[in-house]
Amino acid sequence: MLKYLLKRLAQLVVISFIISVLVFLLVHLLPGDPTTIILGVNATAANRQNLLHQLGLNLPLYHQYWIWISNVFHGNLGQSYLTHATVTHTIANGFPIDLELIIISQVVAFAVAIPLALITARRPNRPLDNVATTGTFGLLALPPFLLAPIFVAVFAVGLHWFPATGYVPFTQNPATNLHDMVLPGLALTAGSIAVYYRLLRSDLIMTLQEDFITMARSKGLSNTRIMWRQAFRPSTFSLLAVAGVNIGSLLAGTFIVEYLFAMDGLGFSIVAAVQQRDYLVVQGITLVVAIAYVVLQFIIDFLFTVVDPRVIRE
Amino acid sequence: MPTEHKVHSPTLGGTLAGTVPGQTPPIVVATALGAPGSPDDILAKRPLGPLFWFALAWVAIVAISAIIANLLPLQAPNFQNYTAINASPSIHHLLGTDDLGRDLLSRIVFGARVSLVVGFAAVGIGLVIGGALGLISGFKGGAFDIAFNAASFVILAFPAIVAVIAIVAFWGQTLTKITVIIGVGTIPIMFRVVRASSLSFANRDFVMAARTLGATSRRIIFREILPNVVPAAVSFGLITVAGVIVLEGSLAFLGLSVALPTPSWGNLIAEGTSNGNLQTNPYIMMWPALAMFLLLLSINLIGDRLRQRFDIREGLL
Numbered sequence: 001m002l003k004y005l006l007k008r009l010a011q012l013v014v015i016s017f018i019i020s021v022l023v024f025l026l027v028h029l030l031p032g033d034p035t036t037i038i039l040g041v042n043a044t045a046a047n048r049q050n051l052l053h054q055l056g057l058n059l060p061l062y063h064q065y066w067i068w069i070s071n072v073f074h075g076n077l078g079q080s081y082l083t084h085a086t087v088t089h090t091i092a093n094g095f096p097i098d099l100e101l102i103i104i105s106q107v108v109a110f111a112v113a114i115p116l117a118l119i120t121a122r123r124p125n126r127p128l129d130n131v132a133t134t135g136t137f138g139l140l141a142l143p144p145f146l147l148a149p150i151f152v153a154v155f156a157v158g159l160h161w162f163p164a165t166g167y168v169p170f171t172q173n174p175a176t177n178l179h180d181m182v183l184p185g186l187a188l189t190a191g192s193i194a195v196y197y198r199l200l201r202s203d204l205i206m207t208l209q210e211d212f213i214t215m216a217r218s219k220g221l222s223n224t225r226i227m228w229r230q231a232f233r234p235s236t237f238s239l240l241a242v243a244g245v246n247i248g249s250l251l252a253g254t255f256i257v258e259y260l261f262a263m264d265g266l267g268f269s270i271v272a273a274v275q276q277r278d279y280l281v282v283q284g285i286t287l288v289v290a291i292a293y294v295v296l297q298f299i300i301d302f303l304f305t306v307v308d309p310r311v312i313r314e
Numbered sequence: 315m316p317t318e319h320k321v322h323s324p325t326l327g328g329t330l331a332g333t334v335p336g337q338t339p340p341i342v343v344a345t346a347l348g349a350p351g352s353p354d355d356i357l358a359k360r361p362l363g364p365l366f367w368f369a370l371a372w373v374a375i376v377a378i379s380a381i382i383a384n385l386l387p388l389q390a391p392n393f394q395n396y397t398a399i400n401a402s403p404s405i406h407h408l409l410g411t412d413d414l415g416r417d418l419l420s421r422i423v424f425g426a427r428v429s430l431v432v433g434f435a436a437v438g439i440g441l442v443i444g445g446a447l448g449l450i451s452g453f454k455g456g457a458f459d460i461a462f463n464a465a466s467f468v469i470l471a472f473p474a475i476v477a478v479i480a481i482v483a484f485w486g487q488t489l490t491k492i493t494v495i496i497g498v499g500t501i502p503i504m505f506r507v508v509r510a511s512s513l514s515f516a517n518r519d520f521v522m523a524a525r526t527l528g529a530t531s532r533r534i535i536f537r538e539i540l541p542n543v544v545p546a547a548v549s550f551g552l553i554t555v556a557g558v559i560v561l562e563g564s565l566a567f568l569g570l571s572v573a574l575p576t577p578s579w580g581n582l583i584a585e586g587t588s589n590g591n592l593q594t595n596p597y598i599m600m601w602p603a604l605a606m607f608l609l610l611l612s613i614n615l616i617g618d619r620l621r622q623r624f625d626i627r628e629g630l631l
Contacts (some may be wrong), residue, residue: 012593018468060604111512137618141610143560145580153599157592219427222431256564260587270476271568274483286476302384 001305012298020292024065038049055081067130068283077287078280079274085285088270094285096169099263100239101254102247104185109192117197118227121204132197139194144256150185153259155183184257186314192246199242212236235309244300248293251294330589366619376609380426386497389417391424391577403597409595412598413587421577421603428571428578432493435558437504437551439497444504447577451505453535454513466502474499479570487573488550492565496552496558503554504547515539517569545624552617563606579606 034047035057051056056067071078077087120129155161160304162183169177207213208231216230255267273281328538379386403410412416451459481495515521516539524538565571566580579602585591586599 010404015468015471019472022472026477065374090337137614138611140614141556141607143561143563143610144582145564146606147581149592150597150603152587157596165554248377249475251473254475255475256567259568271479274480277484282476282480286473286480289473289476291469293473297471 004305005302008301012294013170015294016291018240019294020069020287021065023283023286024068025061026278026286028061028064034154037072048071068280072284072287076239076286080278080281082276082278087281090281092267094264094266097258097263098254099252100118100258100269101184101265102189102250104181104193105188105250106247107244108185108189109196112189112193113196113200114232117200117204118232119271121201121208121231122223122227124201124205129201132200136194136197139190142190144187144191144254145260147184148184148257148260151183151187169262180261184254184261184263188250188254195242195246196239200235200239203233203238207231207235233307236306240303240307244297249298251292251296316374332367358598362619362623365615369615372608372612373616376426376605377430379423380430383420383423386423389420391420393452407619410597410601412591418601420580421581421582422602425577425579425582426605426609428489428566428576429562429606431489431557431578432496432562432571433555433613434560435493436497437500437555438542439494440500440504441508441547441551441601444506445500445508445543446515447501447614448505448508448510449512449535449539449543452509452514453516453531453539455461455513455516459509460569468503468510469502470506475561475564479565479568482565482570487571489572492571496561500509500554504551507550508547511543515542545620549621550615550625552620553615556613556617559610559613 009251035051036053046276049058056064058171059067067076077091080090100257103135116132120126120132123129158299164180204227213230221230230259251266252265254265255271259271266289270282270285270289273285274277348611385489412418412421447462451462478499482492485491485495521534521538529537561577562571563583564582566578567584569581569584571580572578582602583599583606586602588598591598
């Protein structure tokens with residue numbers, strides 16, 4: 001167990017290092033000059049040189065990388081060239097929004113997908129199963145940039161049930177915050193429900209063919225008990241893996257709803273920073289997001305060992 | 315109660331929707347990603363169903379009208395008719411016009427070009443490069459496989475969407491560049507699909523037989539393994555096409571896909587949600603959203619039915 005996790009941890013460190021290099025190169029090798037953004041197009045060459053020097057952008061790349069990464073280890077991700085807000089500040093402001101969107105959308109997705117799969121997998125190809133399977137297939141074709149505008153048109157503009165934009169931190173006013181989060185949260189949850197439901201359903205159907213289920217039936221256990229206590233856990237393997245990838249892609253993938261609902265989450269901040277050539281902001285947020293993704297996969301790997309201890313031996 | 319689980323054979327493909335009630339799906343042993351039995355066997359037993367043909371028809375209609383858009387009796391997509399601003403659907407403008415008096419049907423038909431070109435061409439790039447690497451990687455194994463496999467994991471750990479946004483923003487917003495950028499992004503995905511499939515065939519008896527008969531590696535790869543890998547590559551490729559269309563739509567929604575005023579479904583939806591258009595004329599958002607929904611649904615459905623038919627397992631990658 002310990003050996004398996006240590007090996008995973010070592011991989012995590014190596015991958016994080018490679019990602020930090022990739023993030024750095026991504027930002028520095030692309031055309032585009034932050035001095036134009038800061039000084040404007042009419043700045044003199046001397047002024048530009050001066051600024052490049054000040055920002056340390058005239059140093060060799062490996063040197064720049066070294067300065068950046070050693071600052072990162074001191075908890076300093078630099079600051080925006082434009083607003084002079086520190087990157088850590090931007091992340092500290094934006095991350096709670098992303099986190100809340102992810103938690104709401106994933107809790108709803110699991111709360112819908114798991115019971116639905118447990119009910120329909122027991123009797124596949126019956127009317128209820130067909131409705132659920134077809135319905136979730138439709139949800140797969142509704143990405144957030146389709147669903148969010150439809151929600152706004154119907155529930156905000158048409159029915160006035162929810163606000164079209166706005167964000168109040170949870171700590172300030174929990175009720176308003178949750179009310180504001182309903183539409184963006186639901187816009188993100190649709191795809192997850194579909195993916196989780198379809199995967200869990202097909203894995204449950206496979207598990208229900210196993211001998212230990214027949215054994216449980218012959219012991220006279222109730223169906224509810226068989227589904228929850230016997231069939232569910234062995235069927236969650238691919239669900240876990242896919243949930244990890246899916247949640248990871250939501251880490252910066254919430255920008256569509258953040259953009260539409262005017263919330264300054266991480267995804268939205270990255271898009272804004274890219275458009276303004278704000279190197280350190282792009283670099284900082286991307287690094288944090290990428291490493292959060294890798295750590296998430298590490299946690300999922302750990303959960304695998306809980307769900308099915310056999311993975312350690314393989 | 316005790317017999318109900320017997321109705322269904324242990325095939326995953328057969329239980330993933332689409333089977334006719336009462337008809338027992340064929341019993342096949344699911345291998346990692348393989349299609350056991352001869353393809354004819356499976357084709358005979360699993361009808362594609364009318365929905366599959368509806369989906370194919372919709373994709374064909376969208377594709378053909380996008381190709382011959384210039385020949386259709388449509389107003390030019392960027393022509394502004396000031397006498398018909400925010401017009402409702404009528405015989406002159408079948409889907410109405412937007413807040414600048416542009417014909418919505420025309421913009422949707424021309425906008426389809428962007429989604430389709432990016433979707434299919436990008437995955438084409440991924441399939442050719444990622445597929446070739448995956449085929450060799452799965453067949454050869456060894457250091458080559460370890461290196462490429464590790465590289466694909468690292469690249470997939472990188473938040474792709476951020477990389478795509480950054481590169482598009484820095485490099486330029488033309489159709490070709492966006493296609494290439496997203497295409498390169500799909501390489502590791504197609505690599506993983508093809509590698510997994512190729513790996514599952516590399517040690518099968520017929521490959522061994524070919525090798526015993528003195529076939530070269532090259533011949534084995536092209537003649538023995540490639541034909542078996544194609545079903546998995548195509549059905550996962552189609553699902554990836556849907557994903558790429560979503561990605562392009564998201565970029566367009568943010569104004570990061572093809573530059574305006576060129577219409578694309580993503581920027582049409584964005585246009586429909588800005589400038590108070592949702593209040594004054596919800597059609598601007600609705601029509602492209604509907605077209606996009608039906609296209610994604612159709613592509614997913616085609617990919618899913620093909621995957622079922624060839625009994626390829628979902629969620630392995």
